[in-house]
Amino acid sequence: MATSSDLEAARIARLPDTAYYIPDFVTLEEEINSVPLPRWTQLSHRRLQTWPSTLTKTNTLLAASLPAWLHESIVSPRLDTLGCFAGSPHQTPNHVLINEYRPGQGIMPHEDGSAYYPLVATVSLGAPIVLDLYEKGPDNDEKVNRNPAFRILQEPRSLLITTNELYTQYLHGIAERLTDEDLGVDSIANWEMLGDTQPYRNSSYERQTRVSLTYRDVLKVAKVGNSVKFLATGR
Numbered sequence: 070m071a072t073s074s075d076l077e078a079a080r081i082a083r084l085p086d087t088a089y090y091i092p093d094f095v096t097l098e099e100e101i102n103s104v105p106l107p108r109w110t111q112l113s114h115r116r117l118q119t120w121p122s123t124l125t126k127t128n129t130l131l132a133a134s135l136p137a138w139l140h141e142s143i144v145s146p147r148l149d150t151l152g153c154f155a156g157s158p159h160q161t162p163n164h165v166l167i168n169e170y171r172p173g174q175g176i177m178p179h180e181d182g183s184a185y186y187p188l189v190a191t192v193s194l195g196a197p198i199v200l201d202l203y204e205k206g207p208d209n210d211e212k213v214n215r216n217p218a219f220r221i222l223q224e225p226r227s228l229l230i231t232t233n234e235l236y237t238q239y240l241h242g243i244a245e246r247l248t249d250e251d252l253g254v255d256s257i258a259n260w261e262m263l264g265d266t267q268p269y270r271n272s273s274y275e276r277q278t279r280v281s282l283t284y285r286d287v288l289k290v291a292k293v294g295n296s297v298k299f300l301a302t303g304r
C-alpha cells in the first residue's frame with residue numbers, strides 16, 4: 070500500500086516545488102468501475118461534474134458528504150494513506166471536480182485559487198493527456214508566455230499531486246488539440262517516471278476521451294439547515 074514515504078519517492082524532481090506523480094495508482098479493473106454517474110454539466114470545451122455541490126459565491130462548501138463511490142471507494146483511502154491531505158484543514162478531500170475531455174477539448178490556463186487548501190490530487194482515467202504549466206504574468210493573473218514552462222504527461226490510472234508554489238505561482242491548462250506532440254525526455258517533466266513510454270514511441274499520440282477526478286479540500290465549510298440544503302441540492 071502506498072504510504073507517505075512513497076509520496077517522497079514520487080516527487081517530480083524537474084519541477085518547482087512541489088508535484089508528485091504515481092503511475093498505476095488505480096488498477097485497470099478499478100478504472101473501469103469508476104466511470105462516473107451521469108451528472109454532467111456541459112461546458113463549451115468540456116463536461117464537468119461537481120461533488121457534492123458547487124461552491125457558493127463566497128467560495129463556501131455547504132456541508133455534505135461526498136458520495137460513497139467517490140469517498141469510500143479506493144481513491145480517498147489511498148490518498149489518506151499517502152498522507153497528502155494531512156496538513157489540510159479537514160485532513161481529507163471534501164470536494165471533487167470531474168472533467169471529461171474529448172479529442173480537441175481542453176481547459177484554458179487558470180489557477181484553482183484560494184477557495185481550496187493549495188493541493189489538488191488528480192486521478193486520470195481513460196487516456197493520456199498533457200498538462201501544461203505556465204508562469205504567472207507580472208499582474209499575477211495572465212500567463213507570461215504563450216509557451217508552457219513545463220509539461221506533465223498524465224497517463225490513465227495515474228495520480229498527479231500539485232501543491233505549494235506549483236499550486237500558487239503557476240497556471241495550468243490543457244491545450245485544445247487532437248494530438249499531443251513533442252513527447253520525450255526533454256520536454257516532459259515526468260518522462261522518467263512514466264509507467265509506460267510505449268504509446269509515445271513516435272513522440273506523439275492522438276487524443277482519446279480522458280476523464281479526470283480532481284480531489285480538493287475546500288477551506289470554508291458551512292453547516293446548513295435542511296431548507297438551505299434542499300435549495301442547494303434540489304433534493
Ligand SMILES: O=C(O)CCC(=O)C(=O)O
Binds near residue numbers: 241
Ligand atoms: O483535468 C485536469 O487534469 C485538470 C482539471 C483542472 O485544472 C480543474 O478542474 O481545475
Ligand SMILES: [Fe+2]
Binds near residue numbers: 179180181241
Ligand atoms: Fe485547475
